[in-house]
């Protein structure tokens with residue numbers, strides 16, 4: 001009978017170290033014979049043990065919130081998938097798999113040698129349980145483990161989606177903006193803030209959750225000195241591979257530049273210009289020969305921002321909706337495609353983008 005070897009590891013609640021065991025399994029199912037061949041307990045380094053003990057202390061309420069949000073979001077995603085199928089008269093059995101990115105609650109891609117991680121929540125166990133559909137999640141961490149940034153992941157998908165066109169730069173303006181430059185080996189990176197700073201400034205000044213159509217920004221004047229200060233942030237001149245998140249570009253980042261000294265609408269105009277300028281400056285460096293940008297993500301609906309992109313670059317800046325592709329659908333479709341890749345044991349990352357040491361099959365599979 002064929003013998004298969006498995007390794008198991010656990011660190012128990014006493015946080016004394018990692019237990020590891022080697023198990024041999026002969027045969028299948030109820031007739032299988034199991035034997036423990038080797039086992040060991042390896043002490044944690046002191047710094048790791050104290051970190052883990054501190055996290056296990058329930059007086060730190062953040063972890064309870066993390067666990068609760070992870071579970072609640074997973075249920076919400078599972079129920080949304082079911083409802084979506086009902087709405088579109090599809091049976092769950094018709095779907096091969098769900099690719100769930102989840103919500104990023106921390107993205108710290110760091111530099112080589114630093115502690116680097118990215119944390120997405122939205123329990124895939126619950127998605128699989130509620131939908132009955134095999135669910136793939138946790139797409140970023142394998143790339144990070146392979147030395148990459150875990151982001152942006154989307155350029156190979158942009159390449160596949162726009163394969164039949166000659167469009168060469170795709171700009172996704174979400175909270176953070178990222179570009180894909182579609183050559184044989186696609187390149188790409190996060191350019192910096194997309195809508196996130198404009199959204200926060202709007203919310204702080206009672207102008208709703210975002211600047212609809214960029215009208216408020218259009219009513220102000222760009223403050224040249226403030227813009228220069230913001231553009232001097234080292235992120236913008238950091239070489240690729242690079243990615244960022246809202247833990248970097250947030251209200252406090254802006255607050256450090258004392259924006260309250262200026263008229264709020266002028267600050268909004270400056271933030272809108274910042275999003276345009278940091279994108280164009282980066283593209284001029286990395287893809288100077290390209291004269292056209294296809295824009296997707298919510299920021300494509302900000303016509304003032306699109307105008308600023310056009311004015312800064314002189315390039316043809318168009319929404320992907322003009323090509324018949326729904327600009328709100330692309331990011332989610334990317335994770336459906338990554339699920340397809342994972343199910344077929346194909347890689348999803350592009351090492352030239354993320355900086356990983358190689359192509360990797362991303363994500364973990366939770367059977368339906």
Ligand SMILES: Nc1ncnc2c1ncn2[C@@H]1O[C@H](COP(=O)(O)OP(=O)(O)O)[C@@H](O)[C@H]1O
Pocket residue numbers: 173174175176195196199209210211212213214296297298299301302303331
């Ligand atoms: N009509 C609009 N005018 C201006 N901005 C808009 C409009 N609609 C959406 N947005 C912007 O798009 C954002 C959402 O974009 P989205 O691509 O979903 O970002 P993310 O991927 O970060 O969730 C909103 O927060 C808002 O800033």
Ligand SMILES: [Mg+2]
Pocket residue numbers: none
């Ligand atoms: Mg969104």
